[in-house]
Amino acid sequence: MKKVAIYTGTYPDTTFLTLLARGLADSGVEVHIYGKLKRKTKEDYNIKFFTYSDKNKGYNFYFILKYVFLNLFFNYKKAIWYYRHIKSEEAYSIYKKSLIILPMIYHQPDIIHLQWIQSFKIFRELDEILNAKIVVSIRGSQLSISSFLYPDAWQTTVDATNKAVKIHSISDDLSLQLLKINPLVRDKIIKINPAIDLNLFYTAEASFNRARSNPLRIITVCRLSWKKGLAYGLEALKKIHDKGLNFEYIIIGEGKQREELTFLIRDLGLTNKVKLKGRLSQTEIRKALLNSDVFLLPSVQEGFSNAVVEAQAIGLPCLVSDAEGLEENIEHEKTGFIFKNRNVPELAALLEQFTKISNKDYIILKRNGVERSKARYDIKDQIIALKNLYENIDII
Incomplete structure (x- = not known):
């Protein structure tokens, strides 16, 4: 089996x-982890870690020295090439990059799978010492926002996808966005659905038959960021509140937008x-x-959202915007409803509809969501697909 970082x-x-x-x-792939380690547990038993410490600077100094000597002894030419390549960079940049690259030079993974496309900056121009094939995943804002706003990110996306032997996309929409940036890589793209561990979101049979609550209980799980469109959701809730409709809404997550949202909730009179x-x-x-009773995600930008998959798996109908990959995530009128991005009146109408939906129709939506998540988003299927991708890469 190939060594996959x-x-x-x-x-x-x-x-x-x-x-x-x-x-x-756990499926037999020799998985390497490089970079910063915050913690590991017994569930990481089969993973090989070549990582530096999140906090212990003394250990990190030892870590670099260890791999400097190992590479000078076993990979002398590559070690010298690497030194000549980075010696003109600032000292801190050399230090941070070496914590990642030096162990890679020594352990030589066959494939480096970059989960975030902008991390390619670290590996650019290191072909001489890293013989690994590059696989790149395209996900969310690093492609659909950063690459279109910032010239450096655009160029990194072009360079990464040119260098990659395979490009893993999590949605058709992200594939189309990538082709706007680099139309020459169409044949490299392979779509593999995002996935969750369905065992963590098992739904008891009794939960299927639970009618919606009164008041209607609405939930969002996400990072508190402008791209999640939470302000539009709050404005829609204000509309149904003014009609006297009864609901409770909780938002789980942290982020830079918390203060703004706290003020908006108070300003709209929704504190209670x-x-x-x-x-x-x-x-x-x-x-x-x-x-x-209902999962809400009014994003203005969204690569896919595993939180929506988890909500369906647990039996929650979903209200999501038509932002990018969200349109592929649920089935309109089967597992929930899709509304036009930033369209507050349309979202308000759908929320009002949920306060009046019959128990029969509500339970059908719940069951459909669970069945869809089992059929499409089981992590076991994703692992099989990725193993096949790795096995079909020629590393010679």
Whole structure:
């Protein structure tokens, strides 16, 4: 089996990438992790870590010295080439890059799978010492926002996708956006659906038959960022509140927009209706989802959103905007409803519809969501697809 570096920069990263690395390792792939290590658990047993410390600078100094000597002894030519290549850079840049590259030179992964496309900057022009094939994943804002706003990010996207032997896309929309930037890489793109561990979101049969609550319980799980469109959601809720319709809304997550949202909630007169819960554990999130009636995500930009997949898996109908990959995430009028991006009146009408939906129609939406998540978004299927991708890459 090939040696595959799953590179995220920091481990653990997002939940879905951590599950991916563990799943690949447990399935027999020799998974390498490079970069910064925050923590590891017994679930990471089959992963090989060549990582530096999140906090211990003394250990990091030892870590670099260790790999300097190992490479000088076993990979002398590559070590000298690397030194000549980076010696003109600033000292701190050399230090940070060497914490990642020096162990890679020594352990020589066959494939480096970059989970975030802009991280290619670290690996640019290192072909002479890293013989690995590059696989790039395209996800969310690093492609659809940064690459269009910033010339440097645009160029990194072009360089990364030119260099990659395969490009892993999580949605058709992101594939189309990439082709606007680099139309020459169409044949490299492989779409593999995002996935979740369905065991974590098992829904008991009794939950299927639970009618919606009164008041209607609405939930959002996301980072508090402008791109999530939460202000549009709050404005829509203000409209149904003014009609006297009864609801409760909780938002789980943290981010830079918290202060702005806190002010907006008060300004709209929704203080008694909307609660910002902050960051919660996976267990607490699952409990909150089980106690809710509708999942809302009014994003203005969204690569896909695993949170929406998790909501469907647990039996929650979803209200999502038509932003990019969200249109592919749910099935309109089957597992929820899709509304026009930034269209507050349309969203308000759908929220009002949910306050009046019959129990029969509501339960059908719940069941459809669970069935769709099982059929499309099981992490076991994603791992099989990625293993096939790696196995079909010629490393000679």
